[in-house]
Amino acid sequence: MYHKFCRLCHSIVIAILVLSIVGCAAPVAAPSPAPAAEAPAPIAAGLEACQGQNLVLASMTDQYVAAFRALIPQFEEASGARLTLDELGYVDLYQKLIADFVGQTANYDLMTVDIVWSGEFGQNQYTLPLDDFMARDEAELQLDDILPVAWTLGEWQGAHVAYPLAGYANVLNYRKDVLEEAGIEPPATQEELLAAAQALTDPDAGFYGMALLGAKGPAVAQDYMVWVQQHGGRILDDEGKPALNTPENAEILKFFGELFNYAPPGSADYWWDQRETAFRSGNVAMMEGWSIARAGYENPEISSVVGKVDIAVAPVKAGLEPKFGFGGWGIGINADSTPQEQECAWQFIKWLTSPEIQKEWLRNDGAPIRRSTMTDPEIVAQYPWMPVLLESFEKGDGDYRPRIPQYSIIQDALGTHVNAFIVGQVTAEEALDAAQKQVEDNWQ
Amino acid sequence: MVTTDHQISTQENRWLARVRRFRSREGAYWVMLAPLLVFVVAVAIYPLLFSFRISFFKYRLTDPNQVQTFVGVDNYLRALQDPTVLTALRVTLIYVAGTVIVELLLGLALALLLASEMRTTRFVRSFLLVPMALPPLVVGLVWKSLYNADFGVIPYYLKQMGVSVGRGPLAEPAWAMPAVILIDVWQWTPLLMIIFLAGLKSLPTEPYEAAYADGATRWSRFIHITLPLLKPTILVALLLRTMQSFKVFDTIYATTGGGPGSTTTVLNFHIYTVGMTFFDMGYAASLANVLLVIIAILSALYIMLLERQQL
Numbered sequence: 001m002y003h004k005f006c007r008l009c010h011s012i013v014i015a016i017l018v019l020s021i022v023g024c025a026a027p028v029a030a031p032s033p034a035p036a037a038e039a040p041a042p043i044a045a046g047l048e049a050c051q052g053q054n055l056v057l058a059s060m061t062d063q064y065v066a067a068f069r070a071l072i073p074q075f076e077e078a079s080g081a082r083l084t085l086d087e088l089g090y091v092d093l094y095q096k097l098i099a100d101f102v103g104q105t106a107n108y109d110l111m112t113v114d115i116v117w118s119g120e121f122g123q124n125q126y127t128l129p130l131d132d133f134m135a136r137d138e139a140e141l142q143l144d145d146i147l148p149v150a151w152t153l154g155e156w157q158g159a160h161v162a163y164p165l166a167g168y169a170n171v172l173n174y175r176k177d178v179l180e181e182a183g184i185e186p187p188a189t190q191e192e193l194l195a196a197a198q199a200l201t202d203p204d205a206g207f208y209g210m211a212l213l214g215a216k217g218p219a220v221a222q223d224y225m226v227w228v229q230q231h232g233g234r235i236l237d238d239e240g241k242p243a244l245n246t247p248e249n250a251e252i253l254k255f256f257g258e259l260f261n262y263a264p265p266g267s268a269d270y271w272w273d274q275r276e277t278a279f280r281s282g283n284v285a286m287m288e289g290w291s292i293a294r295a296g297y298e299n300p301e302i303s304s305v306v307g308k309v310d311i312a313v314a315p316v317k318a319g320l321e322p323k324f325g326f327g328g329w330g331i332g333i334n335a336d337s338t339p340q341e342q343e344c345a346w347q348f349i350k351w352l353t354s355p356e357i358q359k360e361w362l363r364n365d366g367a368p369i370r371r372s373t374m375t376d377p378e379i380v381a382q383y384p385w386m387p388v389l390l391e392s393f394e395k396g397d398g399d400y401r402p403r404i405p406q407y408s409i410i411q412d413a414l415g416t417h418v419n420a421f422i423v424g425q426v427t428a429e430e431a432l433d434a435a436q437k438q439v440e441d442n443w444q
Numbered sequence: 445m446v447t448t449d450h451q452i453s454t455q456e457n458r459w460l461a462r463v464r465r466f467r468s469r470e471g472a473y474w475v476m477l478a479p480l481l482v483f484v485v486a487v488a489i490y491p492l493l494f495s496f497r498i499s500f501f502k503y504r505l506t507d508p509n510q511v512q513t514f515v516g517v518d519n520y521l522r523a524l525q526d527p528t529v530l531t532a533l534r535v536t537l538i539y540v541a542g543t544v545i546v547e548l549l550l551g552l553a554l555a556l557l558l559a560s561e562m563r564t565t566r567f568v569r570s571f572l573l574v575p576m577a578l579p580p581l582v583v584g585l586v587w588k589s590l591y592n593a594d595f596g597v598i599p600y601y602l603k604q605m606g607v608s609v610g611r612g613p614l615a616e617p618a619w620a621m622p623a624v625i626l627i628d629v630w631q632w633t634p635l636l637m638i639i640f641l642a643g644l645k646s647l648p649t650e651p652y653e654a655a656y657a658d659g660a661t662r663w664s665r666f667i668h669i670t671l672p673l674l675k676p677t678i679l680v681a682l683l684l685r686t687m688q689s690f691k692v693f694d695t696i697y698a699t700t701g702g703g704p705g706s707t708t709t710v711l712n713f714h715i716y717t718v719g720m721t722f723f724d725m726g727y728a729a730s731l732a733n734v735l736l737v738i739i740a741i742l743s744a745l746y747i748m749l750l751e752r753q754q755l
Contacts, residue, residue, distance in 0.1 A: 095720060098505070098506065098723070102505055102506065120506065123508075124506050124507070124508045125508050214615070215615075215701065215703065216700065216701045216702060216703025216704060216705070217701040217702075217703070264593070264594045265593045265594065265609070265610060265611050265612065266592055266593030266594040266595075266596075266599075266611060266612045266615065267611075268611040268612075268615035268704065269592070269593065269611065269612050269614050269615035269700075269703075269704075274592065274594075274595075277595065278594060281595075283594065405506075408721050408722065409721075409722055412717060412721055412722070415701075416702070416703070416705060416706060416709075417705070419703050419704055419705055420703075420704065420705030420706070422704075423611060423615060423616070423617055423703075423704040423705065424617070425617055425704065425705045425707075426705070438528070441526075442722055442724070
């Protein structure tokens with residue numbers, strides 16, 4: 001009896017081991033879908049290459065991800081392809097993409113590409129240059145309709161390593177009720193902005209003039225670079241070398257630091273979400289930020305300033321020719337995907353960025369790239385701030401954050417030392433000297 | 445054909461004999477150990493050796509050609525001269541000292557307080573274990589919200605009490621380090637409490653009975669009996685927490701990002717920046733090895749102390 005029991009135990013253990021090894025060896029293929037009761041929808045013209053393809057798209061969880069969620073099922077129906085959306089935070093997205101590219105695993109066929117990654121992705125040949133596809137399908141693409149600045153979302157040394165997807169303009173959001181009550185016009189220059197911020201700040205009432213990004217890391221670095229651009233400063237010199245510690249930049253940093261006197265006390269620790277919360281909760285009068293957040297201020301579920309906000313072009317230093325910070329996302333194709341997957345991925349990009357789909361893209365929280373969409377009467381009626389965006393796009397500067405492979409080194413150095421200046425640990429000159437040295441030490 | 449009991453018994457005996465023969469050979473042990481050895485080599489030894497090897501190379505992970513240039517001990521020399529590394533090392537030591545000392549004292553106090561087997565203490569003990577069950581990243585994000593100067597609960601009540609919070613605990617250079625230490629203390633003191641409770645439960649009762657008979661006070665019993673007997677447990681707890689504290693990353697990543705300035709940039713966070721932001725893997729590997737050596741030396745010291753206690 002004992003032996004029988006032992007044999008039974010041995011059999012169970014062996015069975016478990018075998019099953020676990022088999023289970024680990026390879027994912028079990030998904031069962032093929034049962035034949036549909038109804039006939040499948042006909043494949044749309046031009047999308048035949050996608051029939052039966054399985055693609056994965058890695059997307060940043062910005063507002064436009066809602067538009068992906070809404071439009072991908074339409075694409076799947078039209079093309080017969082299956083497109084899986086993987087939504088990732090900024091840092092996660094970047095690191096997962098790099099791991100995918102370096103390991104040549106091609107887990108992602110399509111990916112959203114931040115404007116500042118284009119240099120790195122282009123130089124390292126991570127994403128497929130789209131120029132051949134673009135030349136082949138030029139007749140269908142209506143390239144002239146895409147605003148010139150939008151091409152910075154993925155252009156690197158003459159090649160298109162990502163296609164324009166979502167253009168953001170740096171704009172000035174302001175509380176029209178507060179400014180009207182105080183008799184202040186929306187600031188047109190940086191000097192007026194500072195004066196308005198000062199006049200509108202009332203710490204006893206818990207109300208502040210500006211909301212700013214001050215947290216160590218990308219947040220404060222990117223906000224500081226916006227101010228460098230608005231004051232005519234530069235991050236790189238004429239030879240493309242880092243020039244962070246110029247006297248002009250030190251003056252700009254002091255101006256940027258002064259604005260923090262009129263920002264909520266916690267601003268020195270604000271990331272994008274906290275800055276948005278400060279503005280949406282009605283604690284601040286003005287905020288410069290990406291235009292994609294504008295629609296959210298009219299959503300009563302997340303905003304207590306519905307109907308009280310207006311936007312203007314971002315103010316620049318008096319006397320400077322207006323140029324506005326431009327950013328956003330391109331969409332790229334993995335260079336390691338198979339040619340069939342790349343072809344289908346390109347069909348998706350072409351479909352998504354076509355004028356017809358772009359209107360749907362915008363209505364579902366996407367961001368524009370085409371002039372025709374931004375001037376479409378229906379769209380303008382729905383989003384009355386579109387003309388301000390168009391003006392910002394037309395005079396947009398997509399290179400105020402250097403789109404070079406070493407961008408992360410610059411961002412990290414500024415992120416540390418500008419933050420140290422904001423919290424009063426060092427002077428503006430010391431901060432920029434330290435940042436310059438850190439960049440030079442790590443420059444590759 | 446009818447199988448008799450005798451035949452089954454013979455078959456079983458043969459099978460058992462084969463097993464015995466197999467077991468008697470030394471090779472059998474290797475066969476049984478092999479899966480574990482393969483696992484350890486694959487997930488621990490190989491990465492360690494790889495990291496040791498690339499620390500002697502200039503190796504940028506994002507290089508499309510994956511070029512690795514031998515640079516000898518240059519990465520280690522660079523680490524010793526890098527002001528960021530020296531600052532990070534100083535910050536790490538402050539963090540480790542702060543967390544370990546506070547947790548040790550609090551853990552011991554809690555263990556003594558909750559050592560009795562009453563219904564209330566049992567409930568409190570299990571309740572105190574909750575922070576340990578949470579991932580450090582989640583803990584960091586929750587505390588970041590609590591600390592927020594404008595919307596956080598902690599600054600709100602501090603303001604109500606008339607205390608100025610300035611830019612908030614995480615953005616004030618003087619408060620950022622105590623603030624992140626407090627998070628670690630909140631999460632990991634229960635672990636030390638559990639270790640000390642186990643230690644207290646295993647203490648012999650005779651010395652206490654003798655001390656009680658001699659009229660010793662509670663304090664002198666604690667100083668002269670409990671503490672000396674608990675020394676090995678304290679050293680184990682010290683060893684565990686020091687090693688964990690040196691490796692802190694998640695909490696810093698989720699709360700301050702090493703800021704303000706470099707106030708909370710611990711060595712592990714700096715290694716992450718070099719490795720995962722600059723992708724300078726050779727240099728990051730050399731920094732990781734420096735951290736490994738520091739932890740190894742401290743661990744060896746503790747273990748030597750522990751062994752001396754047990755002699």
